[in-house]
Amino acid sequence: MEEPKQREEQQEVESPTPHVVMMPSPGMGHLIPLVEFAKRLVLLHRFTVTFVIPSGGPPSKAQISVLSSLPSAIDHVFLPPPSLNDLPPQTKAETIIVLSVTRSLPSLRDQFKSMVTQRNLVAFVVDQFGTIAFDLVREFNVPPYVYLPCSATTLSLILHMSDLDKSVVGDYTDLTEPIRLPACSPIPAKALPDPFLDRKDDSYKYFLESMSRFGLAEGIFVNSFPELEPNPINALKSEESYPPIHPVGPIVKIDSSGSEEGIECLNWLDEQPHGSVLFVSFGSGGTLSSIQNNELAMGLEMSGQKFIWVVRSPHDKEANASFFSVHSENDPLQFLPEGFVERNRGRGLVLPSWAPQAQILSHGSTGGFLSHCGWNSTLESLVNGVPLIAWPLYAEQKLNSVILTEEIKVALKLKMNEESGIIEKEEIAKVVKSLFESEEGQKVREKMEELRAAGERAVGEGGSSSRTLLEVVQKWRNKVSR
C-alpha cells in the first residue's frame, strides 16, 4: 500500500500550491504560535501562507523582527490600524484585541477580494480572538479554522463557555465549588481566565462572543498532544457536536531566527555548568508591581542560584502592562534594588525587556524556568525538558498553573502572602533552591523529561501530531487538485 507521505509527495508534483491565510490577533503571544504553525505548513508540506495582521497601532519592533526572518513562502500584510480612540484608558486587553479585529474586517474583506483571484486559498486560520471574521471568509468560500495556542483544558473551557454563561448565576468569583468539565481537573473559580472575573466588564461580553463562535469552525487545532493531556483530549474528540479537534503540538519555535536582542547572554550561558541556571521571564506582556519586582530581585539574590532575568519596568495597576508593546519607555534596570546588578555580577544576568527565550531554554546550562505559564513558554520549556516554577499573572495562566502544578506535576508552586498579595523573597528563594536541590525538584525534572520525550515522538515522523496535521494537509491539498 502507498504510504501517506509518498502519496503526499506525488500530489505535490501534480497540484498547484495550496495557500493558507492566517490572521493573528494583536499580541506577540498570538503572532508567534501562528508563525510557527505556518512554518510547519511551508517547510514540511510546501504550502504558501499570507499573514494578514490587524493591530491597534503601528507594527512593533518585536513583530517586525519575527516577520522579517520568515521563509519566502510566508508573506505578510499589516491591515491599516482602525481607530480605537473612543475606548477609555482602563479598557481591558481582551476588549482592545477583539475590537481591533472587528474594526479591521472591512480591510480584511479588501484583502480577500484581491487574494481569491490570485491564489488557491484552502483555509483561513485565526487564533482564539479572530472568530468574528468567520462569516466574512465563508462568503469567499474559504473554510475557517481556529489554531488555539493553548492547552486542551483551555479549549474545553472555551467550548463550554456559552453553557456556563447560561447556568452560572451571579459572579463566577462567588462560586464555592470548582467548575467541572468533562475529563478535566476541577477548575477553582479563582483560576478562571481574566475575562470571567468581571462579568459586567465589556471584556467578558467580547470574550464570550469570540469563544462561542469556535463551534462554527471547520476544524480546531490545539497546541497539545495526547500524552500531555490524555483525558481532556479524548473527551473533546469524542464530543460529536464539536468541529473536528486536531491536537498538533507541541509546536514551538524551531529555529533561532528573529531578534538579536539579548543574544550575548548565550555566551555567558556557554560558561556556566550544565543545568545550573534559572531563567526568569513573564512572557511578552507580563509586568510586576514595584514591591513585587523588588521582592523577586531579593529572592533571586537570596537563593544563591545562577539566573537570567528578563526585567520589565514595574507597573502597579496591571500585570500585562507591556502586552501590546514589550519595550517600555523607561529603562527597566533603573527599578532594581540599589547595587543589585553589581552584587550579582557573574552569578546573575539581567536583560531589559526581551530575551532570545527559545535559545536560552534549549541551552544545556539552563536547568529551570520561573515562568508566568503562558502556553508557548510552557511548551518551549517542555520540549527542552526544563522544569518550571509557576508564577501566573493574567489571561489563562492561572488555569495553566493548576494543570502544571497539580495535574501534570512539572512545576513547583509559589505561595502568595494572602494579606499583602505579594510573593515574598524568602518564599522565592526557598522554591528556587528546591527546584535545583530537593527531591521534589528532582521529581518535576524527571516528569518534564518524560514529557519532552513524548512530545518529540508526537511531532516526529509517524507521531500522533504529525499524522493529525498530515490528514488536514491532505484534505486541503485535495481542494486545489479537484
Ligand SMILES: O=c1ccn([C@@H]2O[C@H](COP(=O)(O)OP(=O)(O)O[C@H]3O[C@H](CO)[C@@H](O)[C@H](O)[C@H]3O)[C@@H](O)[C@H]2O)c(=O)[nH]1
Ligand atoms: O523575552 C521574551 C519573552 C517572550 N518571548 C517569546 O514570546 C512568546 C510568549 O508566549 P507565551 O509564553 O504564551 O506568553 P504571552 O506572550 O504572555 O502569551 C499570551 O498568549 C498565550 C497563547 O494564547 C497565552 O497562553 C498567554 O497566557 C497569553 O498571555 C514565547 O514564544 C517566547 O519564547 C521571547 O522570545 N522573549
